[in-house]
Amino acid sequence: MEDVATDSSTTRTTSGNGSAGTERPRRTRRTRMTGAERREQLLDIGRTLFAEKGFEGTSVEEIAAKAGVSKPVVYEHFGGKEGLYAVVVDREMRSLLDGVTGALTAGHPRELLEQAAFALLDYIEKYTDGFRILVRDSPVAQSTGTFASLISDIATQVEDILGLEFKARGFDPKLAPLYAQALVGMVALTGQWWLDVRKPKKAEVAAHLVNLAWHGLDGLEQKPRLIGHRKS
Amino acid sequence: MEDVATDSSTTRTTSGNGSAGTERPRRTRRTRMTGAERREQLLDIGRTLFAEKGFEGTSVEEIAAKAGVSKPVVYEHFGGKEGLYAVVVDREMRSLLDGVTGALTAGHPRELLEQAAFALLDYIEKYTDGFRILVRDSPVAQSTGTFASLISDIATQVEDILGLEFKARGFDPKLAPLYAQALVGMVALTGQWWLDVRKPKKAEVAAHLVNLAWHGLDGLEQKPRLIGHRKS
DNA sequence: TGCCATACTTACGTCGCCGTAGGTTACGGG
C-alpha cells in the first residue's frame, strides 16, 4: 500500500530536501498541474482503483493520496466520489460502445459477429480496468434505467443491430433482446475468465467464441478460423 | 426503510404495551429462539439483504434489526459480517451446483444442455436472492482460488461435464473451460436480464438459449421447442 | 423451587471516511 508514483502523467514530487540543511524545508515542493491535467490524472487513478477495489472499497482520500494531492482537490473537480465515478463509467461505456460499433463494417452477419467479438476482446485487453468496472454492479443510480449491471445495459445497446438482422431474416424482432443478452454475456464472462488465465491467444478465443455463437455446439468446427484479418 | 417484520420465521414482537397502564412494561417481550433457529433466520435475512444491497452496503446492525435482535447475536453466531456472508455464499453455491448437476440425467448432449439451462433458470427463479449474490463480486478472499467472479467459479465446475463430452466427440478438451465460461456467461446474463423484464416465460427463454447454444446463429430455429418435458 | 446455561441486551470505544470552512502558496500578466 504505497502511495507514491502516479501512473501516467507528470507528478514528480520534487522533494528537494538536502538532508539537514539550514535551508528552510518550505514544505516538500509539489508539482502544480493545470486544472485539466489534474482532472485527467484523477480520472486515471480513479479508474484504476475502482477497478481493483470497487466503488465502495475505494476512498476519496486514497485517490487523492495516489495523485499526490489532498482530498479537497477531488471535491473541487468532481464534487465527490460519485461524481468521479460517474465520469469514469460514462467514458468507459462510450469507449466500449464506440469500439464495438465502430468495428462493424461487414455486410455478412457472420463477419459482423466476428468483428464484434474481436472488438470486445480488444477492449477488454486494452482497457482492462474499464472492463472490470463495467462488469461490476453500479451502486450509483443508473443513468439509463433500472439495470442490474452495466454490461446488461451495454447489451441492450446491441439489440438494435441484432434486431435489424432478425427482421431481415424473418425472425421475431422481439426476441432480439434475449439473444443480445445471451451473446454479450457469453463474450463478457469469457473475457473476464480470459483475463485471469490468459491461456489461449486473443485471436483464438475470438475464433472459438464465433464458432460457438455461429455454428452452435451441434456444428462446432474443430479448428475454427476467423474470416477477416485484423491487426494485432 | 422500516425495520419491523421478519420475512420467514417467527418473530412476533409481543410488545404488550397497553397505553399508560400501571402494568410494568417489562421490556417488550421477545421471542426466544433456539440457537439453530436464530442462525437460520439470520442466514435468511442476510441473504436477502446482501442480494439487494451488496456486501459492503449491508450493515450488521441492519441484519440484526431485521431479525428483531441486537448486534452481538450476529457476532455470536458468525463472528462478524464476513462469517455470515461466507456461509450464505457457500450454501448458495452448493445449492446451485447441486441443482444443475442433479438435473443432468440425459445421454444425448443436446438434452443435457437443455436440462442444464432449465435447471439454471429454475434456480434463478426460485432462489433469486442467491443468484443475485453470486452474480456480484465477492469482496471476501475467494475460497477456491483467485476468481474474478463467483459465477466464473461456477463455470469452472461445469468444465468437467463439457470436457467429457469434448473428449468423446474428438475435440480438444483443453478448450472445455473456454466453452464452459461462454455457455455459463450466456445463461447467467440472460437470466439476470430476465429477472428484470420477465417478458418471455421461463420455458421459452430456455428454449431460445438452447436454440442458440446448439444450433448457433447460423441455424437458428424460428420456433424452438424443448425436447424434454418438465414440471412447472 | 431454585439454579445455571443459554439466549439476548445496553452501552461504549474506535476507526475510517465523507464532505467543508477557511487559509496558503505559486504563477503569470500588467
Place this chain on the structure above:
DNA sequence: CCCGTAACCTACGGCGACGTAAGTATGGCA
C-alpha cells in the same frame, strides 16, 4: 515588482459502522 487568480493545503465536524465488555432475562432440569 506586485497582485489577483487558480491550484492546493491543514484541520475539523460528524456520521455510520464494526466489534466488544459486561450485565440481564428465561426456561428447562435437578
